[in-house]
Amino acid sequence: xxxxxxxxxxxxxxxxxxxxxxxxxxxxxxxxxxxxxxxxxxxxxxxxxxxxxxxxxxxxxxxxxxxxxxxxxxxxxxxxxxxxxxxxxxxxxxxxxxxxxxxxxxxxxxxxxxxxxxxxxxxxxxxxxxxxxxxxxxxxxxxxxxxxxxxxxxxxxxxxxxxxxxxxxxxxxxxxxxxxxxxxxxxxxxxxxxxxxxxxxxxxxxxxxxxxxxxxxxxxxxxxxxxxxxxxxxxxxxxxxxxxxxx
Amino acid sequence: xxxxxxxxxxxxxxxxxxxxxxxxxxxxxxxxxxxxxxxxxxxxxxxxxxxxxxxxxxxxxxxxxxxxxxxxxxxxxxxxxxxxxxxxxxxxxxxxxxxxxxxxxxxxxxxxxxxxxxxxxxxxxxxxxxxxxxxxxxxxxxxxxxxxxxxxxxxxxxxxxxxxxxxxxxxxxxxxxxxxxxxxxxxxxxxxxxxxxxxxxxxxxxxxxxxxxxxxxxxxxxxxxxxxxxxxxxxxxxxxxxxxxxx
DNA sequence: CTCGGATTATTGGTATTACCAATTTCGCGA
DNA sequence: TCGCGAAATTGGTAATACCAATAATCCGAG
Numbered sequence: 001x002x003x004x005x006x007x008x009x010x011x012x013x014x015x016x017x018x019x020x021x022x023x024x025x026x027x028x029x030x031x032x033x034x035x036x037x038x039x040x041x042x043x044x045x046x047x048x049x050x051x052x053x054x055x056x057x058x059x060x061x062x063x064x065x066x067x068x069x070x071x072x073x074x075x076x077x078x079x080x081x082x083x084x085x086x087x088x089x090x091x092x093x094x095x096x097x098x099x100x101x102x103x104x105x106x107x108x109x110x111x112x113x114x115x116x117x118x119x120x121x122x123x124x125x126x127x128x129x130x131x132x133x134x135x136x137x138x139x140x141x142x143x144x145x146x147x148x149x150x151x152x153x154x155x156x157x158x159x160x161x162x163x164x165x166x167x168x169x170x171x172x173x174x175x176x177x178x179x180x181x182x183x184x185x186x187x188x189x190x191x192x193x194x195x196x197x198x199x200x201x202x203x204x205x206x207x208x209x210x211x212x213x214x215x216x217x218x219x220x221x222x223x224x225x226x227x228x229x230x231x232x233x234x235x236x237x238x239x240x241x242x243x244x245x246x247x
Numbered sequence: 248x249x250x251x252x253x254x255x256x257x258x259x260x261x262x263x264x265x266x267x268x269x270x271x272x273x274x275x276x277x278x279x280x281x282x283x284x285x286x287x288x289x290x291x292x293x294x295x296x297x298x299x300x301x302x303x304x305x306x307x308x309x310x311x312x313x314x315x316x317x318x319x320x321x322x323x324x325x326x327x328x329x330x331x332x333x334x335x336x337x338x339x340x341x342x343x344x345x346x347x348x349x350x351x352x353x354x355x356x357x358x359x360x361x362x363x364x365x366x367x368x369x370x371x372x373x374x375x376x377x378x379x380x381x382x383x384x385x386x387x388x389x390x391x392x393x394x395x396x397x398x399x400x401x402x403x404x405x406x407x408x409x410x411x412x413x414x415x416x417x418x419x420x421x422x423x424x425x426x427x428x429x430x431x432x433x434x435x436x437x438x439x440x441x442x443x444x445x446x447x448x449x450x451x452x453x454x455x456x457x458x459x460x461x462x463x464x465x466x467x468x469x470x471x472x473x474x475x476x477x478x479x480x481x482x483x484x485x486x487x488x489x490x491x492x493x494x
Numbered sequence: 495c496t497c498g499g500a501t502t503a504t505t506g507g508t509a510t511t512a513c514c515a516a517t518t519t520c521g522c523g524a
Numbered sequence: 525t526c527g528c529g530a531a532a533t534t535g536g537t538a539a540t541a542c543c544a545a546t547a548a549t550c551c552g553a554g
Contacts (some may be wrong), residue, residue: 252507253507253508254507256507266507288508288509289508289509289510290509290510291508291509291510292507292508292509295507295508298505300513309516310515310516310517311515311517311518312516312518422509
């Protein structure tokens with residue numbers, strides 16, 4: 001990528017080597033001087049990459065000893081790249097359900113007005129508009145809980161949704177076929193407006209339940225198509241056409 | 248701190264200046280060369296500190312333009328230092344309650360055995376033992392959900408509990424007077440063993456409800472003592488003793 | 495032969511200097 | 525006043541030097 005900083009590319013490559021097992025957890029990375037030769041960059045650039053990895057708690061640096069790979073599950077990052085769209089969605093259903101219930105009790109009229117605006121934007125046909133409105137809607141609810149820890153956790157869930165390639169792809173695949181979005185958010189809004197905690201929780205659960213069903217359907221469809229592709233390939237592989245034509 | 252790396256001290260000082268408002272959110276940090284002069288270190292050391300801040304998503308760096316302060320709520324760190332012990336505990340009650348309910352459905356016999364062992368360790372008189380057992384107990388439950396996203400979120404809640412000075416102090420203050428710990432965790436364990444999701448959720452809620460009550464009591468006690476200290480000081484300030492003795 | 499201490503080698507830590515790339519600011523001319 | 529080009533400023537990368545901490549090796553004594 002043009003203009004991308006060199007240390008970031010090095011970080012990505014080192015992470016890839018950690019994930020592939022080349023640099024095992026608990027083991028030592030090659031020395032800075034060797035990494036600099038290997039990646040054909042200067043040693044300060046390597047140092048910058050290592051500082052970033054350290055800030056992300058992917059490595060631990062011991063003076064005079066070396067750079068050691070940490071277990072990624074303890075990272076500040078908190079993103080395990082193997083998290084599936086189902087796991088994320090289930091966690092969101094549980095957490096955002098509780099947040100909606102609490103928000104129903106605490107929400108202000110200003111926040112209700114913000115939700116109403118987001119609902120309108122959610123009906124827009126442009127993906128960038130309705131996706132931002134969707135995010136805004138959920139964020140207002142997390143704020144309405146009046147609990148900054150919950151707000152932070154829900155932000156993290158959205159961060160995973162947006163940045164994990166696997167999850168992002170899965171959500172994109174079901175997004176264009178999403179016809180219930182507005183009505184479901186409308187149900188959530190009505191429950192909040194009525195300050196009905198139980199209804200808010202239920203509406204949020206139903207919203208995510210439908211998303212999980214869509215994810216399942218999309219995965220099923222993908223696997224059927226993958227099998228069909230494989231059959232086409234086998235048909236081509238074992239057809240007798242090339243035997244006939246080669247004579 | 249002897250042996251502490253220079254760039255980390257610089258990171259801490261820059262974060263303190265951001266938090267104090269000296270470097271406002273959205274604004275630009277002084278240039279690298281100026282920061283190097285200000286902190287009396289070399290420019291590469293500043294660069295290392297800035298790389299770390301960037302990895303933590305506290306700042307954004309624009310080539311030729313400058314280093315800009317990001318809103319901390321969007322940080323990977325996810326820790327807002329103003330999060331109160333009440334907010335953390337409320338969030339834990341809600342999230343860990345749901346996790347316990349799900350774990351009741353999914354838990355394995357091996358995991359139940361792990362919980363039993365942790366329960367025994369929780370009765371130990373040594374703080375280091377029962378605190379680790381407490382943490383282990385909750386971690387096994389998060390693992391038992393079979394949802395890595397939930398596990399990661401609950402790890403993050405524990406991380407906040409352990410690393411936020413404010414929260415850590417509050418929990419320490421109620422820890423020594425904690426006489427219900429074992430029986431409450433026993434209730435949670437029994438519900439899980441019986442695979443009763445509803446009972447597990449309720450037991451977890453009661454566990455945290457009692458913690459919140461203890462936190463309130465401790466805060467109340469602290470405020471009463473602060474008022475009493477103030478009264479003692481006023482009494483000393485306005486007593487006529489010094490007038491008598493000075494004649 | 496083994497063990498301990500001293501020495502050497504290795505690895506990370508910090509600084510100085512140089513030069514390049516991108517952006518912003520300033521000055522000049524239309 | 526506005527637009528364009530040049531200069532200044534700011535971040536990006538590299539090379540080199542030397543220091544601090546740790547690990548490895550070697551040598552001598554028991």
